[in-house]
Amino acid sequence: xxxxxxxxxxxxxxxxxxxxxxxxxxxxxxxxxxxxxxxxxxxxxxxxxxxxxxxxxxxxxxxxxxxxxxxxxxxxxxxxxxxxxxxxxxxxxxxxxxxxxxxxxxxxxxxxxxxxxxxxxxxxxxxxxxxxxxxxxxxxxxxxxxxxxxxxxxxxxxxxxxxxxxxxxxxxxxxxxxxxxxxxxxxxxxxxxxxxxxxxxxxxxxxxxxxxxxxxxxxxxxxxxxxxxxxxxxxxxxxxxxxxxxxxxxxxxxxxxxxxxxxxxxxxxxxxxxxxxxxxxxxxxxxxxxxxxxxxxxxxxxxxxxxxxxxxxxxxxx
Amino acid sequence: xxxxxxxxxxxxxxxxxxxxxxxxxxxxxxxxxxxxxxxxxxxxxxxxxxxxxxxxxxxxxxxxxxxxxxxxxxxxxxxxxxxxxxxxxxxxxxxxxxxxxxxxxxxxxxxxxxxxxxxxxxxxxxxxxxxxxxxxxxxxxxxxxxxxxxxxxxxxxxxxxxxxxxxxxxxxxxxxxxxxxxxxxxxxxxxxxxxxxxxxxxxxxxxxxxxxxxxxxxxxxxxxxxxxxxxxxxxxxxxxxxxxxxxxxxxxxxxxxxxxxxxxxxxxxxxxxxxxxxxxxxxxxxxxxxxxxxxxxxxxxxxxxxxxx
Numbered sequence: 001x002x003x004x005x006x007x008x009x010x011x012x013x014x015x016x017x018x019x020x021x022x023x024x025x026x027x028x029x030x031x032x033x034x035x036x037x038x039x040x041x042x043x044x045x046x047x048x049x050x051x052x053x054x055x056x057x058x059x060x061x062x063x064x065x066x067x068x069x070x071x072x073x074x075x076x077x078x079x080x081x082x083x084x085x086x087x088x089x090x091x092x093x094x095x096x097x098x099x100x101x102x103x104x105x106x107x108x109x110x111x112x113x114x115x116x117x118x119x120x121x122x123x124x125x126x127x128x129x130x131x132x133x134x135x136x137x138x139x140x141x142x143x144x145x146x147x148x149x150x151x152x153x154x155x156x157x158x159x160x161x162x163x164x165x166x167x168x169x170x171x172x173x174x175x176x177x178x179x180x181x182x183x184x185x186x187x188x189x190x191x192x193x194x195x196x197x198x199x200x201x202x203x204x205x206x207x208x209x210x211x212x213x214x215x216x217x218x219x220x221x222x223x224x225x226x227x228x229x230x231x232x233x234x235x236x237x238x239x240x241x242x243x244x245x246x247x248x249x250x251x252x253x254x255x256x257x258x259x260x261x262x263x264x265x266x267x268x269x270x271x272x273x274x275x276x277x278x279x280x281x282x283x284x285x286x287x288x289x290x291x292x293x294x295x296x297x298x299x300x301x302x303x304x305x306x307x308x309x310x311x312x313x314x315x316x317x318x
Numbered sequence: 319x320x321x322x323x324x325x326x327x328x329x330x331x332x333x334x335x336x337x338x339x340x341x342x343x344x345x346x347x348x349x350x351x352x353x354x355x356x357x358x359x360x361x362x363x364x365x366x367x368x369x370x371x372x373x374x375x376x377x378x379x380x381x382x383x384x385x386x387x388x389x390x391x392x393x394x395x396x397x398x399x400x401x402x403x404x405x406x407x408x409x410x411x412x413x414x415x416x417x418x419x420x421x422x423x424x425x426x427x428x429x430x431x432x433x434x435x436x437x438x439x440x441x442x443x444x445x446x447x448x449x450x451x452x453x454x455x456x457x458x459x460x461x462x463x464x465x466x467x468x469x470x471x472x473x474x475x476x477x478x479x480x481x482x483x484x485x486x487x488x489x490x491x492x493x494x495x496x497x498x499x500x501x502x503x504x505x506x507x508x509x510x511x512x513x514x515x516x517x518x519x520x521x522x523x524x525x526x527x528x529x530x531x532x533x534x535x536x537x538x539x540x541x542x543x544x545x546x547x548x549x550x551x552x553x554x555x556x557x558x559x560x561x562x563x564x565x566x567x568x569x570x571x572x573x574x575x576x577x578x579x580x581x582x583x584x585x586x587x588x589x590x591x592x593x594x595x596x597x598x599x600x601x602x603x604x605x606x607x608x609x610x611x612x613x614x615x616x617x618x619x620x621x622x623x624x625x626x627x
Binding site: 053226299303 | 411454464468486504596
């Protein structure tokens with residue numbers, strides 16, 4: 001297993017080096033591997049998950065607004081999906097076997113928990129994978145590298161690293177469960193950053209049919225792509241501001257907030273180049289996988305907008 | 319009374335019968351505010367710009383949806399020294415390198431620190447037109463450095479005639495790094511103007527409380543939650559504790575037009591029957607007659623149920 005991991009990571013890190021010179025630029029193409037689950041009736045017991053209503057809308061909003069904005073700002077740039085799977089097609093097996101390393105973005109929308117996402121049949125740990133991009137069904141987990149720069153888990157708590165029973169506590173040295181920190185760190189095999197939530201995330205919509213004005217939780221991804229592609233904001237500012245916007249949108253009808261989070265790398269690589277992958281912009285992103293060598297450190301960062309919740313009323317197992 | 323109102327009354331009655339009336343507990347700070355607001359020392363409240371004699375009434379405020387006067391003025395002002403970018407209709411993003419705020423008194427003198435920020439960045443005439451409501455803190459963790467603060471987002475609400483405008487279309491957000499260096503500021507302002515319609519605002523504390531109480535028993539007797547089995551259910555509200563109060567303008571739809579009516583905004587903690595405590599801001603009229611026939615709920619609003627993911 002170790003050998004497979006080493007080969008995979010080595011391929012992810014070495015192959016692109018031969019392809020292009022290392023520099024900060026706009027990605028040459030935008031490929032998205034996207035997964036969304038709303039129907040959880042196929043999830044095996046003892047998992048207890050309520051169906052969702054808007055995961056597919058979240059995924060569609062992400063893909064469509066991303067592609068249209070890339071096309072508008074960078075005419076001629078190739079945009080396409082490598083995977084676009086929903087519900088009964090978005091199984092653990094499909095996710096496990098997907099060749100994600102050719103996609104700049106990996107996007108999942110559905111139920112989540114600390115370091116877990118739940119596909120339509122089984123939950124998987126976001127790490128502890130099989131050491132390859134092609135994972136057998138029973139091992140789950142993935143490593144993210146190759147051409148993958150940004151992984152997005154649009155699901156509850158995926159980046160929360162607090163100890164059990166302390167999910168709501170303000171991040172402190174006492175409350176951090178370092179093993180959870182490592183679980184996230186371990187999936188970085190060249191990827192630049194992972195976006196997710198420290199709190200519960202949610203879906204909702206309200207509006208006035210007479211006026212045709214609607215506010216929808218999927219607007220988060222419209223805001224995000226606007227900031228990231230159209231306005232040239234950093235990946236973290238884009239995600240944080242988009243989350244704050246959605247909280248603002250729902251302020252009059254929804255008492256909750258959101259705690260967007262990012263797992264990222266900061267420091268000098270072996271070549272003496274400084275990276276802070278939370279500050280990468282779409283038009284200024286390192287065109288190579290970034291490895292954890294040199295003085296590179298792994299960081300987890302979050303911010304609370306409004307009053308987020310932290311305790312799910314469902315369980316998605318271990 | 320037409321059929322629509324009969325239906326509304328029935329709906330209200332039915333929802334009231336489902337759950338008991340929550341206990342309303344007014345905290346000392348809130349009581350003190352309400353007691354003082356009709357006395358002559360209203361300058362101590364957040365009514366700085368209002369003449370005391372005018373405190374007995376307040377004008378309803380309308381929105382000119384087509385005008386961009388305020389935003390154009392802002393754009394012109396900020397363009398002199400900042401990079402200004404219109405990110406949405408009537409939302410400006412403002413940036414500049416090397417603008418630094420003094421955050422040394424952030425923990426001890428939050429309001430003063432925020433005031434200094436406003437003085438540094440806003441046109442003079444707008445410094446008193448915003449009020450700090452919250453600060454979002456960006457925290458990071460790494461193995462070597464442990465936990466550290468990476469940045470802040472200061473959230474300001476707009477004040478109009480000294481009242482807090484309860485709207486998602488009027489705000490100021492200032493983002494800084496941990497040392498106070500400006501990352502960006504975002505400002506959204508509608509064109510608000512006083513209409514000729516006047517609302518009485520001088521009711522005594524008993525009427526204020528009675529009005530809030532009736533609103534709470536009708537609209538806040540229960541809250542939709544998801545239970546341990548993943549089922550949605552209504553959780554009874556046992557108690558509403560009011561901590562503080564502010565004079566505000568609340569958004570009301572009159573037909574399809576948005577209006578802002580004078581109101582009181584109560585920052586509260588709500589105790590649910592499952593022992594959960596949540597923060598909630600309750601907007602209520604000064605009296606049961608203040609808003610006449612206008613319904614606080616946005617007419618024609620449809621909504622789906624929130625689900626945690």
